[in-house]
Amino acid sequence: MRLPLTLTVSATFGLAAIFSLAAASLTATVIEDSSQSAVQAALDKQGLTWSETHAEGLNVFIAGTAPSEAQRFIAMSTAAGVVDAARVIDNMNVTATADLAPPKFSIEILRNESGISLIGLIPEASDRRAVLTKLRRIAGSQEQLADFMETAAYVTPKNWPQAMNFALAALEDLPRSKISITAGEITITAMTDSPKERFDLEQQLRDDKPDSVALSLNIFAPRPVITPFTLRATLNDGNLRFDACSADTEAAQVRILQAAEQAGLTSRKDCTIGLGVPSPKWADASVIALNALTNLGGGTVTITDADISLVAAEGIDAALFDKTVAQAEKSLPEVFALHAVLPVVQTDGEVDLPxxxxxxxxxxxxxxxxxxxxxxxxxxxxxxxxxxxxxxxxxxxxxxxxxxxxxxxxxxxxxxxxxxxxxxxxxxxxxxxxxxxxxxxxxxxxxxxxxxxxxxxxxxxxxxxxxxxxxxxDPLANIPTPEDCVARIQAAQSEVKISFEPGSGTLDAAAMPIIGAIAEILDTCGELPLEIQGHTDSQGRESMNLALSQNRAQSVLAALRDRRILTSAFTAQGYGEANPIADNKTEAGREANRRIEFVLIQPEAEILENSEVSDQEGLENKADKVNEDAADTSSAAQE
The missing domain is CATH 3.40.1520.20 (hypothetical protein tt1634)
Incomplete structure (x- = not known):
């Protein structure tokens, strides 16, 4: 029995389709396996053993946890070198990065005649406002303050507060300086007016430095400009005296002083080294002039820049004078000119001189x-x-x-x-x-x-x-120390108290003499950091007493300013009833507690050291206040 032609054709096409699908599926599987194997082999060859690959169709997926973004990028690049980059699918993760390390906190403070500028990064806990307040007090009204400082909310490094406090305290004595501050380390570059001032400043900074702070000092003492460059010496009865002495180098200083000692110098044995010398031969000319004065046996010699004036003492032999002057003129360097005078002894009957x-x-x-x-x-x-x-x-x-x-x-x-x-x-x-x-x-x-x-x-x-x-x-030698000034003010107040109108911050007329006396004391003390403290007794509300004490301290500050006292370094602070010095239960005690005190502002380091003691005293005072009679605390203020 023969099958119909139509059925035969259909069966043939069906079998062909089945064989085609099977071949396509087998081909896709082979491509997937080969792509995945080739990519994985390339990744392993690069040492990226943490990566895993699998293929779906023509796409190759890369999975795994990359140690870093750089390793992730290398994996993608390696796979793209094996298959088309469009077929590479990224399913990788990256190991979480550790928390960012805190920044390096540092600050630079520059101070000169135009003002104070600061730039850098400080911890947020450093209290930027307090730093700026202290810098404004140091700058005063004559200097500008430029603030380019930033803050960051990270843990304050160890020793940062000590370094910052020391730097701010040192800045007060450094009008021309740059201070670089890091945690526990400070570098100070500054200029002084003399070598002695440099030595004293370096010694003071090293003595005040906290043990936890490393200090590097670059203190310079530039030589002064001497104009005119002058040397003047007088020889009388074998004794030489310098009225002025200048030298351009240490070697020149030694030569001049040696010549002066041979001439009879016994008192002043120093010679200022400075800039402005008219000739490198200054020491030669000075020694020649001093030797000429020695040969004459008396008189004065004055060198002003390149001009030399030699005035012999009266009675010097004319022949000796001529010989000495001639020798000096021949020996002097070319730039120097000598003018010599032999005084003529006046006779009786000579016309009276003007x-x-x-x-x-x-x-x-x-x-x-x-x-x-x-x-x-x-x-x-x-x-x-x-x-x-x-x-x-x-x-x-x-x-x-x-x-x-x-x-x-x-x-x-x-x-x-x-x-x-x-x-x-x-x-x-x-x-x-x-x-x-x-x-x-x-x-x-x-x-x-x-x-x-x-x-x-x-x-x-x-x-x-x-x-x-x-x-x-000497105005500098007689300036009292800050401690002496405060002691003198306290002594003045022990005799007469600063008084105010009842319940008011206004000074009464009886306070004017003591305010004047305090102003006279401060006028001799120069500028010093001083806190004018206002205190009250415990009668009345605590907030009212605090405001009253602040007003009174401010009134005293204003009164001193009106008397032209330099108050740029003064602050007025009211403490209310917080710091009694006597028993508030008695009238005498309350009268003693109503007071104005003048207290030196301590450096920040000393304040930190004493903070625990102050806190304890504050707690004790608070406990005493709680135990006071309720009737006393509720009565009206009796000022």
Whole structure:
């Protein structure tokens, strides 16, 4: 029996379809297996053994946990090198990263004449507001404060508070400085005015440094600019005295002092090293001039920049004078010029020379007598003297005469300038010399006057000095310590109390004398960090007492400011009834507790050390208050 043709054809096509599907399925499986195997082999070859692969159709899936994003990227790149990148499916995870390490906290503080600037990152717990408050107090009203500081909420590093507190305390004594602060380490770069100041500052910083803070110091003491560059020495009876001495190097200083010692120097044995020397041969010229003075046996020598004035003592042999001057002129370096004078002994009957004399008393009164050439010059000198010494302190007995030498008013005013550098003394001006004598509170008074006269008198440069330093007149030596100032204020208040109108923050009239006395004490103390504290008794509400004490402390601060006391470093703080010094149950005790105190502001480190004690005292005071009679705490304030 033959099958129909239609059925035969259909069966043939059906069998072909079945065989095609089977072949396609087998081919897909082979592709999947080969792709998965090839990709896995490539990953293993790269050392990415943490990865797992499987294939679905033409797509290859990569799974597993990558140690990092970089390893994940390498796995994707490796697979894309084996099969088409579009067929690679990323099912990988990445190991969670550890918490970010805290940032390195650091800050730089720069202070100069224009103000204080700070930049850096500090922990949020450092209390940025407190830091800025202290810096504003240090800057005062004359300096600007530029804040570029950021904060971060991370754990405060160990030793950061100690380093920060020490740096802020040190900044008060460093007007030209840069301070770099990290946790437990501080680097200070600063400038001082003299080597001695540098030594004292370094010693103080090392003494105040906390043990937990490492300190690196770069303190510089630039040499001063000396203008004019001056050396002046007087030789009398075998004793040499320096009124001024300058040197450009340490080696030059040694040479000059050795020559001076050979000439008879016994007192002052120092020579200021500075900038502004007119010639590298300064030491040569100075030694030659000192040797010439020694050979003469008496007189003065003054070197002002490159001009040398040698004035022999009266009675020196003319032949010796000529020989000495000739030898000095031949030996001097080219840039230096020597002007030598042999005074002529005056004989009886010689015409009286023009003379001007001014004296300054310890009380500041100045008297002038002598001669001037015209009414115009007389008025000019009188006005100049009033500007220098005060219009109410001048007694004038000047005579006008027409026979005065040229440049006389200039010599007189130069003498007045020299006299103004003294606390008390006298100046005598003649046609060929200016003589200055007196006492001063400045150690370098001789050098100051020598430089002034040398610059103003010109080539002759003939003057004599007899000035001395008196420590009792030194304003710096007599400034009391902050502790002494507070003790004097406390002594003044032990006799008279600062009083206020009842229940008010207004000072009453009886308080004015004690406020004036305290102002006089503070006027001699200079600037010091001071807290004016207001305290009350326990009568009335606690909040009312706190506000009242603040108002009273503020009133005292304002009263001192009105008396032109420098109060930029002062703060006014009310403490209410929190710190009694006597029993509030008695009238005498309450009267004692109503008070104003002046307390030195301690450095931050000392405050931290004493905080535990203060907290304990506060708790004890709180306990005492709770135990007080309710009737006492509810009555009205009796101030």
């Amino acid at each position: 003379e001007f004399i001014a004296t300054l008393s310890p009380e500041g009164l100045m008297q002038m007598r002598g001669k001037l050439g015209s009414d115009l010059s007389s008025n000019t000198v009188a006005s100049y003297a009033k500007a220098r010494f005060g219009s109410d302190n001048i007694y004038d007995s000047i005579r006008v005469t027409e026979t005065m030498p040229n440049g006389w008013p200039n010599r007189v005013m130069t003498g007045l300038d020299a006299l103004s550098t003294l606390h008390h003394g006298a100046v005598t001006v003649t046609a060929d010399q200016i003589r200055v004598s007196g006492k001063s509170g400045h150690q370098d008074v001789g050098a100051r006057i020598s430089q002034l006269l040398s610059k103003r008198l010109g080539e002759t440069q003939q003057f004599s000095l007899d000035v001395a330093y008196d420590e009792r007149l």
